Amino acid sequence: MASSGSADLVIVANRLPVDRVTLPDGTQEWRPSPGGLVSALEPIMRANDGTWIGWPGGTDQDHEPFDADGMSLVPMSMTAQEVEYFYEGFANATLWPLYHDLVAKPSFHREWWDAYVSVNRRFAERAAEVASEGATVWVHDYQMQLVPQMLRELRPDLRIGFYLHIPFPPAELFQQLPWRRQILEGLLGADLVGFQLSGGAQNFVRLVRQRVGHKTHRDLVYLPDGRSVRAAAFPISIDTAAYEDLARSERVEKRAQEIRDVLGNPRRVFLGVDRLDYTKGIYARLRAFSELIIDGHFDVEDAVFVQVATPSREQVEQYRILRDEIDRLVGHINGDLGRIGRPAIHYLHASYPREEMAAFYRAADIMVVTPFRDGMNLVAKEYVACRYEGDGALVLSEFAGAADELRQAWLINPYDINGMKAALLEAYRADDKERSRRMKAMRKTVTQHDVAAWADSFLSELSELRPSHGKSVRPAKRS
Numbered sequence: 001m002a003s004s005g006s007a008d009l010v011i012v013a014n015r016l017p018v019d020r021v022t023l024p025d026g027t028q029e030w031r032p033s034p035g036g037l038v039s040a041l042e043p044i045m046r047a048n049d050g051t052w053i054g055w056p057g058g059t060d061q062d063h064e065p066f067d068a069d070g071m072s073l074v075p076m077s078m079t080a081q082e083v084e085y086f087y088e089g090f091a092n093a094t095l096w097p098l099y100h101d102l103v104a105k106p107s108f109h110r111e112w113w114d115a116y117v118s119v120n121r122r123f124a125e126r127a128a129e130v131a132s133e134g135a136t137v138w139v140h141d142y143q144m145q146l147v148p149q150m151l152r153e154l155r156p157d158l159r160i161g162f163y164l165h166i167p168f169p170p171a172e173l174f175q176q177l178p179w180r181r182q183i184l185e186g187l188l189g190a191d192l193v194g195f196q197l198s199g200g201a202q203n204f205v206r207l208v209r210q211r212v213g214h215k216t217h218r219d220l221v222y223l224p225d226g227r228s229v230r231a232a233a234f235p236i237s238i239d240t241a242a243y244e245d246l247a248r249s250e251r252v253e254k255r256a257q258e259i260r261d262v263l264g265n266p267r268r269v270f271l272g273v274d275r276l277d278y279t280k281g282i283y284a285r286l287r288a289f290s291e292l293i294i295d296g297h298f299d300v301e302d303a304v305f306v307q308v309a310t311p312s313r314e315q316v317e318q319y320r321i322l323r324d325e326i327d328r329l330v331g332h333i334n335g336d337l338g339r340i341g342r343p344a345i346h347y348l349h350a351s352y353p354r355e356e357m358a359a360f361y362r363a364a365d366i367m368v369v370t371p372f373r374d375g376m377n378l379v380a381k382e383y384v385a386c387r388y389e390g391d392g393a394l395v396l397s398e399f400a401g402a403a404d405e406l407r408q409a410w411l412i413n414p415y416d417i418n419g420m421k422a423a424l425l426e427a428y429r430a431d432d433k434e435r436s437r438r439m440k441a442m443r444k445t446v447t448q449h450d451v452a453a454w455a456d457s458f459l460s461e462l463s464e465l466r467p468s469h470g471k472s473v474r475p476a477k478r479s
């Protein structure tokens with residue numbers, strides 16, 4: 001067994017909660033990193049003086065561990081080749097499309113797999129160094145699926161949890177992966193494997209039975225060494241109160257009004273907010289909106305669409321293709337349908353601080369979330385959290401994990417453009433009473449089930465699975 005460190009709660013994730021970015025003048029600074037994972041875990045980390053192991057972005061940058069906001073951060077560097085083979089390659093051009101229903105075709109390359117194994121090993125070794133005797137280590141997401149088993153071999157004393165933030169695919173798709181068995185065995189190093197939805201957990205247990213040959217009963221897998229592993233759903237959420245407080249602030253309210261003024265105070269503002277990713281269904285949604293104008297249901301004076309697309313994974317070919325397609329579509333729609341000072345679509349290829357996002361959510365009458373497949377989609381929950389007056393409308397894909405909880409949204413099938421048009425139009429025309437009935441019910445869900453409740457339920461389940469073992473983890477403080 002490797003000798004132990006001093007951290008009682010260790011998070012292992014591909015990304016650190018902060019990125020090292022180089023400014024145009026050559027100086028560097030730390031910035032919050034993209035994605036929902038970071039905002040989800042920060043509160044529990046602060047409550048436990050946790051240690052977070054992750055990549056700060058960039059290549060070949062060696063940084064010493066440091067403290068930030070009550071967390072200890074351990075930056076892991078990556079070589080240019082690891083970024084290419086492990087991050088852009090195996091994580092984002094093999095696993096990402098494979099786990100999202102093959103929305104794009106996954107590429108399988110043996111050298112990418114080798115890089116995945118070696119990066120996972122390095123992260124596992126670092127976790128083994130920093131974790132105290134009997135500590136809890138919580139490993140996150142598809143980039144780190146081999147870490148649980150590697151870590152268990154190094155440190156059998158640890159309590160190990162794994163949480164997958166993206167969908168876990170059906171056996172029929174997963175079994176295309178040449179390294180399917182290694183991934184399943186990697187995950188089985190954990191005591192508890194968490195998924196967004198129960199369907200993902202069931203897919204996993206079925207695959208373990210079929211492909212690894214272990215005995216299973218309901219959500220439990222029995223390993224030959226006597227250990228058992230539980231697979232269950234823990235739908236992730238957001239810091240609801242923090243978003244609501246932000247939305248209620250005077251600055252955000254003022255900025256929201258400014259945004260509406262700049263847009264020309266149309267009757268309805270539609271909003272899309274996504275990482276620029278082919279799973280998000282941005283193209284189909286913009287087409288549906290533009291067809292409603294062409295069909296004469298409303299005019300550019302009545303309605304505008306604001307699409308915020310955060311730059312993402314720009315070195316990966318499929319993301320470059322998507323960017324070109326969206327650029328062209330927006331140009332096409334605005335060229336055909338816009339008037340002077342009145343584009344139909346306001347397209348922003350940029351990322352904004354949380355406060356600015358809250359102002360966008362406040363300014364929008366209709367939030368449009370139409371992924372072809374999405375683990376959860378926290379944007380939908382953020383919008384609901386910001387609508388503290390119980391107004392606003394949410395159009396939501398059935399194929400986002402959030403649709404399981406936010407049943408009162410206008411639910412759509414993103415492959416069905418006419419169905420999507422009908423839902424957008426219904427949301428556009430809905431009266432205040434209807435919008436408020438739906439929004440109030442969704443607000444109840446998001447308020448009761450926030451990120452602190454999510455983290456607490458995962459971590460308390462993990463301690464119950466190994467009760468006589470290890471130290472307890474304090475629940476996150478609610479804001």
Ligand code: G6P
Nearest residue numbers: 015034035036037141165166313
């Ligand atoms: C999703 C994934 C995260 C990832 C984030 C941003 O939310 O589940 O693991 O960190 O996207 O993607 P990136 O490739 O920039 O880390």
